[in-house]
Amino acid sequence: MERLTGHERAAVEHVAGAPMREQVQAWCAINSGTRNIAGVTAMGATLAGAFSALPGDIAMVEPSPVEAVESDGRIVAIEHGCHLHLTVRPDAPVQMLFTGHMDTVYGVDHPFQSMTIRPDGAINAPGAADMKGGLALMLAALRAVEASPVAQRIGYEVVINSDEETGSFASAALLTRAARGKVAALTYEPALADGTLAGARGGTGNFALVVTGRSAHAGRNPHEGRNAIVAAADLALRLSRAGREGLSVNPARIEGGGPNNVVPNHAVLRVNFRPRDAAAIAEAQAALDTAIRDVAAAHDVRIDAHGSFNRPPKPIDAGAERLFALVRDVGADLGLPIAWQFSGGVCDGNNIAACGVPVIDTMGARGGAIHSCEEFLIPESLPERAALSALTILRIAERGRP
Template sequence: MTRLEAIRLAAQERATVMVEQLRTLVAHESPPESPEELTACADLLDRWGTAVLGRPARRVMLDGLPHLLWAADDQAVLLLGHYDTVWPAGTHAEWPFALTGDRATGPGVCDMKAGIVQMLTALELVGDTSRVGLLLTCDEETGSPASRPLIEDQAARSGAVLVGEPSTENGELKVARKGGSVYRITVHGRAAHAGVEPHRGVNASVEAALHVLAVRDFAADGTSVTPTLFTSGTMTNVVPERAEFCVDVRAWTRQELDRVDGLIRGLTPRLPGASLSFGGGINRYPLQTAVSGQLLELAQLAGKEMGLAPVDGVSAPGASDANFTGSLGVPTLCGLGGVGGGSHARDEWVDVARMPERAALLAGLVELILNPPQRN
């Protein structure tokens, strides 16, 4: 029996424990920007991760929130994930973890608490973790505003980054991800009585509406430009002096994000007396196959040697922290977490029957990175 075959068998023996860990982790709610709940969840993960790696975590406090880092001195591989979810505190009470056959449901079960359980299991299965780092952040769902420098710092000192975000529902890994931008555009007008002398005002709602319609034309094949939030005005009888709208942009290439960024920042007022100000910008450049291709090949080799079903790579429209690490040119592979779907929705689910094999695949990939196969 080969080393990788032994890893697969050992992972399968942990199937029941993995489900119970997932149940416990989902019950530890970790809503965005909630220090009390995030700290309690971090305490749990700190115990689990330290027991597996045999070295203490460094708790990195950023904006009052706890991020967990188990760094390696000579970091050949970084496992990267996040334990925050999109679900507010109290969600688990009304929608608790449930298991029907092999299908587990509950807040954050797929995005990405199953991935965390699989990463910890994979670390148990790897022979030597002295060159493997683990970073679990808690602000990914809000755009990683505080943890981004930490992520980039750890990626820069790593030979490869493996991200425990969910795979597709069919189990494909994610070799490319769209980059994204978010803009908040504020329109400044002038208030006036809407019924008596509207002509004295500068209607910020009208000005904003003109730009909301205009930015849609910045979209191109594969690039989406979507107006989202819109707020304006104070009372029904007042010409609005202020309006604000947000724009979500997604694109497959850095050049496209830069193109749209220039167009949005180039918007000019349409109504006399109106002015515009801009907030936000490019958040994540795309993850591209140039930095993921070799790791996909190693994952496919690991799966083949373990006797697993062939694993493919796909492009995913959503962004993740893999975009940060891949943009640095560090080899990065995403989608190594749970096989499931419905992320951010009430039908979120994960296939627990596949958790052991995915943990084994991740462990096998780490082994091949640490001990590269000889090329003929």
């Protein structure tokens, strides 16, 4: 702490007094599963009230249209909640982006709905680490920045989307617009329990492959049918063989079929790809195209592909290296060891990095067991990580870059 300037010490003291734990507990009590539109709307309104403590213009932005493939192959529109967008000092010389998400993976019918305090003091609650804790400490950090004499040098946008847990399809365009012209971005996904950050990330692609065959009687004339289930199974096997180190392929589900005495004329195969780099995306797309073509010909069926590689891989480039080095140095001045490692998970950091903006996407609270009933947040990490963010932002404001 000896190396901190006077206004940096003031920022650390400012975040120490922020009501982050109380906010986390109140926000976790609001079910904001992505598909719970009423809950997401309530969460958005609560966050808008909290973030209105910051200067600038705040708005709830309508989601972009999103479609999905139903189990019967129909293409339907999917409803999403609005996204929170805050713009502060757009004419300031240094511009940054801060992002988070208000949605969780816990729907209204999920068994995990309440908060408990573990014997070790950790908060076990839906969305505590992922990422209502991150949202609370983001706000605390920005309020500390606003109280600093350096504040006028920096402008920023805050995007808190409603659909990160399902791929950010309804907010991708907003994130891209907000990333323009930014020298750096911080995203508030949780760090690991020991504080380790995510460094490089792989990408992801999700596809629904709709197979249309021909019905026939299973006993009298099966040869006249074209079995969509068999074709989908063949497709799944061929795609699974495309996996390798750096490209995992997961055929996750086959839907379709009907009575035992009818050759099924419809199936939907859902498959997930996890490419580690751009070359793996090209390889995955080629494998997908080849498998569709060959299976369609072999089984005399039609196959329609829906989906995309919506999260590109996030490498550590020169800009990201500088940003990580800055956060490491800030951590050292705060007595916090900062390390990072590759992650196979994906988040909005992938999309931001694809815009050419250096990003660290695990600036949130320390915690673990996310996406499970054991999800937990370590409460003492709230002020420590808020201080880490505040000082990182202040130093970027003073330098003009990471």
